[in-house]
Amino acid sequence: MARVLINVPATAKRGSVIQIKTLISHVMEPGFRPGPDGKIIPRDIITLMTCKYNGEEVFRADMFPAVAANPFVTFHTIATESGKLEFAWTGDNGFTETASANITVE
DSSP states (O other): OOOEEEEOOSEEOTTOEEEEEEEEOOOOBOSOSBOTTSSBOOOBOEEEEEEEETTEEEEEEEOOTTSOSSOEEEEEEEOOSSEEEEEEEEEGGGOEEEEEEEEEEO
Protein backbone atom coordinates (compact mmCIF):
# COMPACT_ATOMS: atom_id res chain seq x y z
CA MET A 1 0.00 0.00 0.00
CA ALA A 2 1.42 3.33 -1.07
CA ARG A 3 1.09 6.50 0.96
CA VAL A 4 -1.21 8.99 -0.78
CA LEU A 5 -1.75 12.67 0.06
CA ILE A 6 -4.58 14.60 -1.58
CA ASN A 7 -5.36 18.29 -1.23
CA VAL A 8 -8.86 19.23 -2.44
CA PRO A 9 -10.75 22.30 -1.20
CA ALA A 10 -13.54 21.29 1.22
CA THR A 11 -15.89 23.87 -0.31
CA ALA A 12 -16.04 25.85 -3.53
CA LYS A 13 -18.43 28.17 -5.36
CA ARG A 14 -20.27 26.65 -8.30
CA GLY A 15 -18.41 27.35 -11.54
CA SER A 16 -15.13 28.27 -9.87
CA VAL A 17 -11.83 26.72 -10.87
CA ILE A 18 -10.35 24.54 -8.12
CA GLN A 19 -6.81 23.30 -7.73
CA ILE A 20 -6.22 19.66 -6.82
CA LYS A 21 -2.86 18.38 -5.59
CA THR A 22 -1.84 14.73 -5.22
CA LEU A 23 1.30 13.03 -4.00
CA ILE A 24 1.89 9.28 -3.99
CA SER A 25 4.91 7.50 -2.57
CA HIS A 26 6.46 5.19 -5.15
CA VAL A 27 10.05 4.28 -6.02
CA MET A 28 9.57 4.81 -9.79
CA GLU A 29 12.49 2.65 -10.93
CA PRO A 30 13.00 3.46 -14.65
CA GLY A 31 14.50 0.11 -15.67
CA PHE A 32 17.73 1.58 -17.04
CA ARG A 33 19.99 1.62 -13.97
CA PRO A 34 22.34 -1.18 -12.97
CA GLY A 35 22.02 -2.58 -9.46
CA PRO A 36 24.89 -3.44 -7.09
CA ASP A 37 25.44 -6.73 -8.96
CA GLY A 38 25.68 -4.94 -12.33
CA LYS A 39 22.36 -6.28 -13.62
CA ILE A 40 19.67 -3.84 -14.75
CA ILE A 41 17.07 -3.19 -12.04
CA PRO A 42 13.65 -4.09 -13.52
CA ARG A 43 11.30 -1.24 -14.38
CA ASP A 44 8.71 -0.43 -11.70
CA ILE A 45 6.78 2.78 -12.40
CA ILE A 46 3.29 4.20 -12.10
CA THR A 47 2.02 4.32 -15.67
CA LEU A 48 -1.37 6.02 -15.28
CA MET A 49 -3.15 8.38 -12.91
CA THR A 50 -6.82 9.29 -13.28
CA CYS A 51 -9.33 11.44 -11.41
CA LYS A 52 -13.10 11.08 -11.68
CA TYR A 53 -15.49 13.75 -10.40
CA ASN A 54 -18.84 12.14 -9.57
CA GLY A 55 -18.00 9.30 -11.95
CA GLU A 56 -16.86 11.46 -14.89
CA GLU A 57 -13.17 11.46 -15.74
CA VAL A 58 -11.77 15.00 -15.44
CA PHE A 59 -8.03 14.27 -15.47
CA ARG A 60 -5.71 11.60 -16.89
CA ALA A 61 -1.92 11.47 -16.89
CA ASP A 62 0.23 8.85 -18.60
CA MET A 63 3.58 8.49 -16.85
CA PHE A 64 6.87 7.28 -18.24
CA PRO A 65 10.28 6.23 -16.83
CA ALA A 66 11.49 9.85 -16.65
CA VAL A 67 8.94 10.72 -13.93
CA ALA A 68 10.55 11.26 -10.54
CA ALA A 69 9.96 9.05 -7.52
CA ASN A 70 6.95 10.03 -5.41
CA PRO A 71 5.14 11.86 -8.23
CA PHE A 72 3.47 15.12 -7.24
CA VAL A 73 0.66 16.05 -9.64
CA THR A 74 -1.32 19.31 -9.61
CA PHE A 75 -4.26 20.02 -11.90
CA HIS A 76 -7.37 22.19 -12.08
CA THR A 77 -11.04 21.48 -12.73
CA ILE A 78 -14.31 23.37 -12.44
CA ALA A 79 -16.48 22.88 -9.36
CA THR A 80 -19.84 21.89 -10.84
CA GLU A 81 -21.62 20.09 -8.00
CA SER A 82 -21.03 18.59 -4.58
CA GLY A 83 -19.69 15.09 -4.69
CA LYS A 84 -16.72 12.80 -4.71
CA LEU A 85 -13.37 12.96 -6.46
CA GLU A 86 -11.95 9.47 -7.01
CA PHE A 87 -8.27 9.01 -7.77
CA ALA A 88 -6.64 5.89 -9.21
CA TRP A 89 -3.02 5.02 -9.94
CA THR A 90 -1.91 1.93 -11.88
CA GLY A 91 1.55 0.73 -12.75
CA ASP A 92 3.97 -2.07 -13.42
CA ASN A 93 3.93 -5.36 -11.55
CA GLY A 94 0.21 -5.14 -10.79
CA PHE A 95 0.48 -1.89 -8.81
CA THR A 96 -2.88 -0.22 -8.08
CA GLU A 97 -3.86 2.39 -5.53
CA THR A 98 -7.05 4.39 -5.05
CA ALA A 99 -8.11 7.31 -2.88
CA SER A 100 -11.02 9.73 -2.72
CA ALA A 101 -12.00 13.14 -1.40
CA ASN A 102 -15.31 14.95 -1.04
CA ILE A 103 -16.13 18.50 -2.05
CA THR A 104 -19.13 20.68 -1.21
CA VAL A 105 -20.18 23.12 -3.92
CA GLU A 106 -22.27 26.12 -2.85
